[in-house]
Amino acid sequence: MASEVSYAALRSLQTQERHSPQLLPLDSDFYQRYASWLSELEQNVRERFSLEAAKELESARKILNDVFTLRAQKIFFKALRDFRAGRVDAAGLSEQEKELYTGLVTLLSRHQLGASIPSVNGELQVDIVADVPAFVGFDAQPYGPFRPGQRVVLPRKQAEFLQRKGVVKVIS
Numbered sequence: 058m059a060s061e062v063s064y065a066a067l068r069s070l071q072t073q074e075r076h077s078p079q080l081l082p083l084d085s086d087f088y089q090r091y092a093s094w095l096s097e098l099e100q101n102v103r104e105r106f107s108l109e110a111a112k113e114l115e116s117a118r119k120i121l122n123d124v125f126t127l128r129a130q131k132i133f134f135k136a137l138r139d140f141r142a143g144r145v146d147a148a149g150l151s152e153q154e155k156e157l158y159t160g161l162v163t164l165l166s167r168h169q170l171g172a173s174i175p176s177v178n179g180e181l182q183v184d185i186v187a188d189v190p191a192f193v194g195f196d197a198q199p200y201g202p203f204r205p206g207q208r209v210v211l212p213r214k215q216a217e218f219l220q221r222k223g224v225v226k227v228i229s
Contacts, residue, residue, distance in 0.1 A: 060084055062094045064117055071120050074127045078191055080135060082149030083128075089152075091121055128154060134199045136161035138191070142209075181216035183225040184208050 060066065073081055084090070098114045132154055139145055140162050147155040189203040194215045203209060208228065211219070219225040 060087075062090050064113060064120075067091065067117060067120050067124070071124050071127075074124055074131075078131075080128060080131045080149060083151045083154070085150075085152050085155075087151040088125075095121070129157065132158050133161060134191075136165065138199055138201070140165040179213045180210050181213050182208060182210050182228040183216050183219065184228060185224065186226055187224040189219070189224050 070081065095114070095117060098110070098117060102110050102114055132150070136158050145159070145162055147158050150158055185203040185205055185207040187205060189201050191199060191201040194200050194212065195218070196212055196215070200211065200215070211225075216225060216227055220227050
């Protein structure tokens with residue numbers, strides 16, 4: 058069943074996206090439906106101009122642009138995390154977002170960004186022993202979220218910090 062297309066629904070999505078570190082699931086045709094809705098609003102303004110309708114149209118455009126920008130940033134970091142973890146999962150993304158996500162993962166795999174940058178402090182393999190939410194490490198790179206039982210490789214400084222916090226066990 059398709060989600061409601063309205064100003065209130067769009068505003069609610071914007072608020073939720075701003076306050077959630079994770080991507081909220083969208084219908085695959087989300088952007089097509091909202092593009093059609095905006096076209097209808099534009100037609101309404103052209104045919105029966107009112108200041109209120111024009112303000113609603115402009116506000117809806119700004120909110121949709123904000124939602125796209127917020128989601129694009131989250132998709133970038135999701136692609137980077139998923140690439141590092143060796144997985145691809147585009148569930149809950151619109152068709153346009155799936156194209157962006159898979160393009161980013163493909164680009165990362167072609168260039169193997171991390172492999173060409175030498176590590177000053179080395180890396181350590183760790184077992185995750187407690188839930189670790191997504192975070193930005195000392196190297197300004199995104200990590201996580203991690204669940205107990207996962208084995209990951211982290212920069213030495215980050216691994217040692219998480220070990221002191223008791224959420225990882227250093228393997229090597």
